[in-house]
Amino acid sequence: MFDIFIAPFTDNGFMVQALLAGTLVSIACAIAGTFVILRGLAFIGDAIGHGVLPGIALAILFGFHGIIGAAVSALFMIGGITLITQRSRLSSDTAIGLLFVGMLSLGVVIVSRSSSFSGDLTRILFGEILGISRIDILIQLGATIIIAAIAIICARPFLLLSFDPEQAEVAGFSVRLFHNIMLFMIAITVVVSFQTVGTLLVFGLLIAPAGAGALLARRIKAMMLWAAIFGIISMYIGLLVSYHFNLAAGASIILVAVSIFFIVFIIQNLRHRRTGNQKDIIHG
Amino acid sequence: MKPGRYIILVLMAALLNIVSSCQNADTGIKPSIVVTYSILGSVVQELVGDRTDVIVSIPNGLDLHEWEPSAKDIEKINKAALVVRNGLNLEAGMEKSLDTAEKSGAKIFTASDHIAVRHVESHEGAHENEDGHHHHEGASDPHLWTDPVMMKAVVEALIPVLKIELGIDASIRAREIIGRLDYLNRQIADTLSSIPAEDRKIVTGHESMGYFSQRYGFNMIGVIVPGLSSQASVSASDLSNLKRAIQDNRVKTIFTEQGTSPAIAGAISDETGVKVVELNTHVLPADGSYFTFLKDMADTIANALTQGSRGQQ
Numbered sequence: 001m002f003d004i005f006i007a008p009f010t011d012n013g014f015m016v017q018a019l020l021a022g023t024l025v026s027i028a029c030a031i032a033g034t035f036v037i038l039r040g041l042a043f044i045g046d047a048i049g050h051g052v053l054p055g056i057a058l059a060i061l062f063g064f065h066g067i068i069g070a071a072v073s074a075l076f077m078i079g080g081i082t083l084i085t086q087r088s089r090l091s092s093d094t095a096i097g098l099l100f101v102g103m104l105s106l107g108v109v110i111v112s113r114s115s116s117f118s119g120d121l122t123r124i125l126f127g128e129i130l131g132i133s134r135i136d137i138l139i140q141l142g143a144t145i146i147i148a149a150i151a152i153i154c155a156r157p158f159l160l161l162s163f164d165p166e167q168a169e170v171a172g173f174s175v176r177l178f179h180n181i182m183l184f185m186i187a188i189t190v191v192v193s194f195q196t197v198g199t200l201l202v203f204g205l206l207i208a209p210a211g212a213g214a215l216l217a218r219r220i221k222a223m224m225l226w227a228a229i230f231g232i233i234s235m236y237i238g239l240l241v242s243y244h245f246n247l248a249a250g251a252s253i254i255l256v257a258v259s260i261f262f263i264v265f266i267i268q269n270l271r272h273r274r275t276g277n278q279k280d281i282i283h284g
Numbered sequence: 285m286k287p288g289r290y291i292i293l294v295l296m297a298a299l300l301n302i303v304s305s306c307q308n309a310d311t312g313i314k315p316s317i318v319v320t321y322s323i324l325g326s327v328v329q330e331l332v333g334d335r336t337d338v339i340v341s342i343p344n345g346l347d348l349h350e351w352e353p354s355a356k357d358i359e360k361i362n363k364a365a366l367v368v369r370n371g372l373n374l375e376a377g378m379e380k381s382l383d384t385a386e387k388s389g390a391k392i393f394t395a396s397d398h399i400a401v402r403h404v405e406s407h408e409g410a411h412e413n414e415d416g417h418h419h420h421e422g423a424s425d426p427h428l429w430t431d432p433v434m435m436k437a438v439v440e441a442l443i444p445v446l447k448i449e450l451g452i453d454a455s456i457r458a459r460e461i462i463g464r465l466d467y468l469n470r471q472i473a474d475t476l477s478s479i480p481a482e483d484r485k486i487v488t489g490h491e492s493m494g495y496f497s498q499r500y501g502f503n504m505i506g507v508i509v510p511g512l513s514s515q516a517s518v519s520a521s522d523l524s525n526l527k528r529a530i531q532d533n534r535v536k537t538i539f540t541e542q543g544t545s546p547a548i549a550g551a552i553s554d555e556t557g558v559k560v561v562e563l564n565t566h567v568l569p570a571d572g573s574y575f576t577f578l579k580d581m582a583d584t585i586a587n588a589l590t591q592g593s594r595g596q597q
Binding site for chain 1: 352524547548551554
């Protein structure tokens with residue numbers, strides 16, 4: 001038992017670092033992801049994940065930290081999406097889609113014709129959770145604290161925004177302002193996580209644990225708690241699976257997270273059917 | 285004049301222009317040779333001198349496995365009198381274009397057809413599972429340029445092809461190059477002779493040093509990214525096995541290459557205390573010479589493996 005579940009971590013420092021960074025990412029994703037699920041922002045989360053590529057590429061090219069480039073890209077995307085939806089009759093998903101493919105193509109074009117990026121594209125998209133350094137963990141810790149702080153400070157407007165946007169306006173909160181703050185929070189989550197699970201796979205961590213949490217709980221805090229637990233379990237099991245079955249680490253983690261969602265979904269459905277049947281009997 | 289007519293005129297002018305430029309290309313003085321990557325391109329260039337144009341497809345420094353040709357590059361391939369490629373799936377991103385060109389009549393010379401191809405052995409590297417499952421057993425190694433003797437075979441095989449396809453007699457130049465390759469081979473062996481037998485162990489970014497190791501008696505302990513290409517994703521067991529292999533074999537240096545993840549190399553280095561040294565395995569040096577390239581490679585390895593196990597890079 002020890003050899004299977006514990007030894008891979010005690011023997012290898014990089015596994016511990018991965019789990020530590022992964023836990024922090026999971027917490028950040030649990031908070032941001034719950035709002036993504038409740039507000040139906042999955043598409044923009046996905047779009048930011050792809051759209052940060054040109055920023056990261058340019059940052060690496062000019063010798064900056066990738067996170068700075070990713071942040072600029074994300075802000076540019078959110079700004080562009082807001083501008084298009086406000087100044088035209090087009091829906092937000094059209095605006096998101098436009099910036100999504102535009103930025104992704106720009107990123108691929110930059111990466112494909114520069115010698116500084118051999119192999120980097122896959123690393124940006126799929127992350128390098130096995131190559132986490134102490135600084136990476138500190139950055140992730142900082143980001144997780146910022147995300148938690150935003151969620152606490154904006155708890156009430158976010159709650160209203162998630163369940164009853166009209167009520168939020170009545171209560172005196174600017175829907176547009178808090179919507180943008182929420183997008184900003186999602187952007188930080190995606191941007192920082194490109195080092196750990198990658199900008200593509202972070203999307204899975206953003207919605208799978210939070211989705212499972214939303215199935216189980218009705219209150220936001222409980223959803224987030226479940227999401228964080230599922231995320232951390234996914235990290236641990238995913239890393240173990242990668243270790244024992246010789247599989248790519250980032251993808252293993254996301255596969256576990258998505259599997260957990262489906263397990264919760266199936267159990268829920270079976271239980272509902274049973275309770276549903278019982279109700280029928282009582283009423284009958 | 286109506287705008288419609290004007291547009292037609294412009295189009296006709298453009299068309300004429302295209303036709304005339306095509307003719308220029310067809311009646312061009314020199315037929316060209318396209319070589320897929322710069323290292324082989326440098327050798328071919330020395331072989332033909334200025335008797336024909338040598339065009340290198342993959343720009344020096346870009347990832348050979350991943351690079352994909354643009355429309356213009358494909359045009360050059362199709363127009364060339366001869367295309368020289370490495371083969372064994374080195375130019376993975378070009379494979380489709382090369383196949384298409386071959387079907388439409390392009391003459392393609394595959395360097396790896398003319399060498400003793402090395403197969404990745406099962407005991408190599410840190411990609412073995414405990415259950416004895418070897419996932420790269422028998423894969424052909426395309427990195428033939430790390431051994432000057434292999435390059436010699438390629439040069440010899442090119443002589444008749446250049447004669448037939450381009451009417452170029454390269455035998456005198458070839459003899460001279462072969463002589464220099466023999467000398468280079470002795471030089472490298474001499475440079476490496478300072479490394480004691482127990483330190484002749486290398487860990488590299490990906491499996492690129494097979495021919496070199498085979499020629500000069502090195503043991504390939506492991507690779508950071510398993511597989512012959514640089515794009516595969518790393519698993520936790522690969523990394524853990526590599527770490528153990530480095531410690532068990534008292535490896536003195538981790539060599540990173542173009543495309544090796546600095547983060548992963550750094551993590552392994554932190555954990556094992558083994559230094560990381562950059563090794564150029566794919567890029568021509570500033571003087572564009574294959575000979576300098578291999579000499580530098582041997583120097584880097586000799587320097588790294590004769591120093592202490594920790595400390596300066």
